[in-house]
Amino acid sequence: MSAIELDGIARSYGDRRALEDVTLTLDEGATLVVFGPNGAGKSTLLRILATLLRPSAGHARIFGHDVRTDGWRVRGAIGFLGHDALLYGDLTAQENLAYQARLYGLRGDAARNRIAQLLEAVGLEGRADDRVHTFSRGMVQRLAACRAVLHDPQVLLLDEPRANLDPVAAELLEPLLGRTSGRTRVITSHDPAGGLAEGDLALGLRAGRPALLRPASAVSAADIGELYR
Amino acid sequence: MSGAGLLGATRAILAKELLLERRAPQTIVAMALFSATTYVIFHFALQRDSIAGNLASGVLWVTVLLAAMLGIGRLFIADRDEGGLDGFLLAPVDRTALLAAKALTLFVFLLVLEAVAVPLFGILLLGPSPGAGGWAGVLLVLVLADLGIAVVGTLVAAIAVRTRSRDLITSILALPLLIPVVIGASRATADVFAATGAGSPGGRWLLVLALYDLVFALLAWALFDFLVED
Numbered sequence: 494m495s496a497i498e499l500d501g502i503a504r505s506y507g508d509r510r511a512l513e514d515v516t517l518t519l520d521e522g523a524t525l526v527v528f529g530p531n532g533a534g535k536s537t538l539l540r541i542l543a544t545l546l547r548p549s550a551g552h553a554r555i556f557g558h559d560v561r562t563d564g565w566r567v568r569g570a571i572g573f574l575g576h577d578a579l580l581y582g583d584l585t586a587q588e589n590l591a592y593q594a595r596l597y598g599l600r601g602d603a604a605r606n607r608i609a610q611l612l613e614a615v616g617l618e619g620r621a622d623d624r625v626h627t628f629s630r631g632m633v634q635r636l637a638a639c640r641a642v643l644h645d646p647q648v649l650l651l652d653e654p655r656a657n658l659d660p661v662a663a664e665l666l667e668p669l670l671g672r673t674s675g676r677t678r679v680i681t682s683h684d685p686a687g688g689l690a691e692g693d694l695a696l697g698l699r700a701g702r703p704a705l706l707r708p709a710s711a712v713s714a715a716d717i718g719e720l721y722r
Numbered sequence: 723m724s725g726a727g728l729l730g731a732t733r734a735i736l737a738k739e740l741l742l743e744r745r746a747p748q749t750i751v752a753m754a755l756f757s758a759t760t761y762v763i764f765h766f767a768l769q770r771d772s773i774a775g776n777l778a779s780g781v782l783w784v785t786v787l788l789a790a791m792l793g794i795g796r797l798f799i800a801d802r803d804e805g806g807l808d809g810f811l812l813a814p815v816d817r818t819a820l821l822a823a824k825a826l827t828l829f830v831f832l833l834v835l836e837a838v839a840v841p842l843f844g845i846l847l848l849g850p851s852p853g854a855g856g857w858a859g860v861l862l863v864l865v866l867a868d869l870g871i872a873v874v875g876t877l878v879a880a881i882a883v884r885t886r887s888r889d890l891i892t893s894i895l896a897l898p899l900l901i902p903v904v905i906g907a908s909r910a911t912a913d914v915f916a917a918t919g920a921g922s923p924g925g926r927w928l929l930v931l932a933l934y935d936l937v938f939a940l941l942a943w944a945l946f947d948f949l950v951e952d
Contacts, residue, residue, distance in 0.1 A: 545808055546952045569724055569814040577805035579812075583746045584738070595734035596813035598726045624745075640809070 494556070496521040496648060496677035497542070501551035504537050511537045512701045514551070519694060521556075521647075524678040526692030526709060528685070528717050533698040535681040536575070539650045542679060543573040555648055569597075572646035574654050574670070578637035582626030586617055586636050589625060590643060597644040611639040615665050630657040635666065642669050649678045655687075685717035725814030728822075735810070735823030740830065742800055749796045750834050753789040757839035760785045761846045772849035778915040779908040782843050786836065787871070787897075787904055793831045794875035795892045797824055798883035807883070811950065821876055821946040829872040836864055849917055856914045859923040866931035867907040870938060874899050877942045880949045899938075906930040 497519040504512040512534040519525045527535045540546040541553055544564040552559060558566040573579075580589045587608060594604040612618045615635040625633060634657045641649065654670050655663050668674060672691060682688030688709075689695060695712045697705030697720045704720055705712065726734060743749060764781050765771075773781060801807040810820055840860070844851055852860070875896060882891040910927035 543812060545811060565725075565814050568812055571812070573808075573812050575805075575808075577808065579805040579809035581738070581742060581800060581804050581806060583742055583800075588738075588741065592734060592738045593809065593813070596726055596731055596810065596815055598724060598730065600730075 494521050495519065495554075496523070496556060497525070497679065498554045499551070500553075502538070502541060502548050502553050503550040504534075504541060504546060505549045510701050512541070512548075512698075515696070515698075515703050516551075517694065517696065517706060519677060519679070521677055522675060523693040524672060524680060524691055525694045525696060526688040527679065527681045527696045527698060528683070528688060528705075528720055529681075529698035530721050532700075533720070534701040535698060536652055537701075538698070539573070539575065539652050539679060539681060542567075542648075543571060543575075543650050544568055545573075569644075570646055571648045571650055572641035572644070572676075573650045574637055574641040575650075575652040576656075578625075578633045579640060580625050580633065580636060583624060585622050585624055586612060586628075586639075587621040589636065590639060593640050593643055599644065607643065608639075611643065611669070614669060615639055616662075631659060631662050634658055635662055638666050638669050642674075647676060649674070649676050649680075651678060651680045653681055653683070685714035689714070689717070726819075728816045728819050731813070731815040731819035732822045732826070735819060736826050739823065739827040743827075743831070749793050750831050752796075753792050753831065753835045754838045756792055757785050757789045757835065758842055760788065761843060765847060773847050774849035774915055774917040776908070776912045778848055779912040781847060782840070782911065782915075783867070783904050783908045785839065785843070786832070786867070786907075787900055789835055789839065790828075790832060790871045790875060790900075791893065791896060793828055793835075794871075794879050794896055795882075795889055797828060797876060797879040802883050807950070817947045817950055818943060820950060821880075821942055824879070825872040825876040825942070828875050829868050832868040832871060833864075836868070840864070848915060852914045855922065859914050860911055862928065863907050863910045863923050863931070866928060866935060867903050869935045870903045870931060871900060873935065873938045873942050874903075877938070877945065877949070880946065884949075902934050903931065906934065 495518045499515050499517050502512060502515045527538060529535050537546060541548050541560060544560050544567050547561055555567045555570055560567050590608045591604060599607060612621050615638060617635060649670060651670060680691060689712055692709035695707055695709040696703060699720050705716060878892055878896040882888045885891050906927045910923040914923060
């Protein structure tokens with residue numbers, strides 16, 4: 494079954510075209526890795542899939558649900574990790590996750606157990622009652638990863654998920670965000686070697702247009718480098 | 723995952739808002755200090771030790787309205803600065819929950835403000851104090867006016883938060899929209915604050931306030947989704 498279908502997706506900001514005519518299909522459990530220089534449209538594509546932006550043209554479907562007309566169902570199926578952590582600095586790690594859990598309908602022991610399990614998984618169990626504004630950027634990123642997977646989404650939308658992370662922290666997040674999580678993933682990356690190793694399908698964007706769309710195994714680091722020239 | 727129901731999501735957001743304000747008090751403190759300062763300014767500007775009737779009513783409601791503007795301006799600040807709005811929009815919940823929770827938050831802020839500002843008004847500016855019945859009438863007017871301010875304020879704050887000129891937009895949109903609240907509330911309490919005392923809020927003006935609340939609640943419910951989504 495196709496997890497993600499994009500059909501001629503485009504997005505404009507006024508006269509400026511941020512994304513044009515992206516068409517692809519991604520199988521369930523597979524990983525799409527999106528490359529491209531800053532401003533190429535990677536984050537715009539992720540935000541459209543996350544229902545945070547409406548496409549100006551085309552259709553995007555996640556497990557058959559259109560992001561424009563069936564956003565409610567799409568939102569229940571996705572976890573989003575962007576450049577902003579989407580966490581409140583004056584709340585503790587536990588309070589931030591408990592708030593998100595309530596929005597997703599998780600309550601009581603189920604929520605408490607899930608939060609405790611996630612905080613332990615990312616090595617933050619000892620900081621659960623500390624306010625997030627006291628955290629380092631790497632710790633905030635780890636907590637943001639917990640927020641993204643709190644409701645056990647089928648699809649992960651990850652905007653440079655390993656930014657701000659040291660190798661140990663990146664290793665900690667692997668079971669939550671990595672291939673072993675078994676989730677369908679869309680990842681943006683500037684790292685050709687790391688990105689291609691993670692991806693099944695590679696999409697290269699240049700000025701909002703698809704400049705490359707091939708199985709990741711058929712793409713070289715040099716191909717990715719071309720996107721940045 | 724299907725997400726929380728409307729009531730559950732509203733309660734979650736409201737609890738989070740009140741926790742944030744309790745943890746780092748900013749909005750209510752600023753609103754209360756502003757009110758106290760405004761009374762002092764009125765005291766010197768009017769060059770009177772005490773006021774009554776229409777004048778007292780007008781001073782109270784202008785002060786409440788301007789203090790409310792501070793609360794309206796800050797209603798979505800934490801969400802904008804820390805991405806909480808996106809965090810909410812990503813969840814599979816009815817957008818009306820955000821409207822309801824934010825309006826309730828502002829309503830609570832206004833009630834807390836008035837718990838400080840109205841007694842202060844009585845001490846610093848008001849002439850003869852109305853009796854218990856009069857104050858009960860004032861409380862009813864406060865609740866009706868606060869509901870209107872909370873709903874319109876939330877609507878305006880949701881528009882303004884996505885613009886660069888947030889403060890400007892808030893004032894330009896909110897103040898004209900809230901003129902009927904000031905008219906209705908100040909007319910309703912004028913008799914209560916009359917020098918002769920013994921007055922009660924005019925029923926006609928209470929009805930005007932209640933209708934205003936209803937109309938803008940329906941309008942906000944119809945428009946809010948479009949305002950918070952892209």
